[in-house]
Amino acid sequence: xxxxxxxxxxxxxxxxxxxxxxxxxxxxxxxxxxxxxxxxxxxxxxxxxxxxxxxxxxxxxxxxxxxxxxxxxxxxxxxxxxxxxxxxxxxxxxxxxxxxxxxxxxxxxxxxxxxxxxxxxxxxxxxxxxxxxxxxxxxxxxxxxxxxxxxxxxxxxxxxxxxxxxxxxxxxxxxxxxxxxxxxxxxxxxxxxxxxxxxxxxxxxxxxxxxxxxxxxxxxxxxxxxxxxxxxxxxxxxxxxxxxxxxxxxxxxxxxxxxxxxxxxxxxxxxxxxxxxxxxxxxxxxxxxxxxxxxxxxxxxxxxxxxxxxxxxxxxxxxxxxxxxxxxxxxxxxxxxxxxxxxxxxxxxxxxxxxxxxxxxxxxxxxxxxxxxxxxxxx
Numbered sequence: 001x002x003x004x005x006x007x008x009x010x011x012x013x014x015x016x017x018x019x020x021x022x023x024x025x026x027x028x029x030x031x032x033x034x035x036x037x038x039x040x041x042x043x044x045x046x047x048x049x050x051x052x053x054x055x056x057x058x059x060x061x062x063x064x065x066x067x068x069x070x071x072x073x074x075x076x077x078x079x080x081x082x083x084x085x086x087x088x089x090x091x092x093x094x095x096x097x098x099x100x101x102x103x104x105x106x107x108x109x110x111x112x113x114x115x116x117x118x119x120x121x122x123x124x125x126x127x128x129x130x131x132x133x134x135x136x137x138x139x140x141x142x143x144x145x146x147x148x149x150x151x152x153x154x155x156x157x158x159x160x161x162x163x164x165x166x167x168x169x170x171x172x173x174x175x176x177x178x179x180x181x182x183x184x185x186x187x188x189x190x191x192x193x194x195x196x197x198x199x200x201x202x203x204x205x206x207x208x209x210x211x212x213x214x215x216x217x218x219x220x221x222x223x224x225x226x227x228x229x230x231x232x233x234x235x236x237x238x239x240x241x242x243x244x245x246x247x248x249x250x251x252x253x254x255x256x257x258x259x260x261x262x263x264x265x266x267x268x269x270x271x272x273x274x275x276x277x278x279x280x281x282x283x284x285x286x287x288x289x290x291x292x293x294x295x296x297x298x299x300x301x302x303x304x305x306x307x308x309x310x311x312x313x314x315x316x317x318x319x320x321x322x323x324x325x326x327x328x329x330x331x332x333x334x335x336x337x338x339x340x341x342x343x344x345x346x347x348x349x350x351x352x353x354x355x356x357x358x359x360x361x362x363x364x365x366x367x368x369x370x371x372x373x374x375x376x377x378x379x
Contacts, residue, residue: 061093273302
């Protein structure tokens with residue numbers, strides 16, 4: 001009986017030592033990748049797939065892929081990490097001659113209500129001790145994140161090489177979290193705005209005589225807080241739909257009927273604002289049943305915006321043709337940044353049009369021709 005007991009103990013010890021010396025790796029993919037004129041595809045079920053285009057690798061290297069169950073700490077604000085995480089090893093890797101694509105499944109159930117996959121799903125990559133947003137695309141039909149890896153040794157995440165010291169990377173699915181169904185990140189804080197338009201130097205044409213007249217028009221200022229009659233305050237918020245924003249102002253009193261809209265879109269990778277359109281109209285009642293109607297439209301070319309966050313207490317996003325900083329100098333030229341500027345002034349009498357003035361050209365006068373929009377977390 002003692003002999004049997006000793007033999008069992010020895011067997012257990014040997015088994016334990018074998019597990020220590022030869023731990024279970026559970027690699028989903030373990031292949032040697034060689035230079036090839038043909039496409040090379042390695043996959044594990046429907047969850048993971050990596051594609052090397054023809055002639056994309058310059059040397060032999062060992063590729064290992066395993067499911068990652070204990071991911072490094074993820075602490076990005078307004079983001080949550082999914083569970084489809086993988087650790088990839090590229091032992092002996094040198095460089096890629098072409099973009100390599102990695103296909104990863106995302107979980108549609110983790111997308112917040114009211115959001116699209118393009119707005120919520122993010123391809124995340126862990127490098128240099130932090131999680132970052134990778135260069136990726138979304139395949140909504142197949143619920144896939146497509147990572148575009150150009151070079152592992154010079155990152156497309158802007159902060160140094162992707163590869164960690166042990167020639168490994170970790171990639172996974174990430175999801176934004178929303179603020180009351182609005183934008184999923186710092187843009188959601190920007191609920192108030194101040195917009196200022198100055199058109200002080202331009203040429204108009206008087207339609208009845210085709211006479212050209214040098215015209216100066218006072219500044220316009222539109223804010224998210226404006227007076228709406230004695231003792232009243234009307235609040236207009238910035239509305240966000242993903243990275244797209246819009247504001248609508250309607251104000252009416254005994255003499256004015258003002259309508260204003262602003263819309264555009266922010267690229268959070270570059271902070272370029274595109275498709276920014278400002279439209280303003282005011283119908284002003286004058287003496288003897290005369291009415292003066294002003295219509296203005298400004299459409300800007302893509303323009304750099306500036307996001308600032310002061311210790312989490314105050315955030316702002318500024319778009320300003322007068323303060324755009326380029327090459328060490330302030331660029332004051334609205335003409336340079338405007339794709340379209342139109343101005344129409346119409347006079348009516350008893351409902352009949354008396355005269356119309358339309359803009360012929362905006363003069364190059366940066367001191368009085370300006371556009372600025374500031375979206376803020378506080379009024």
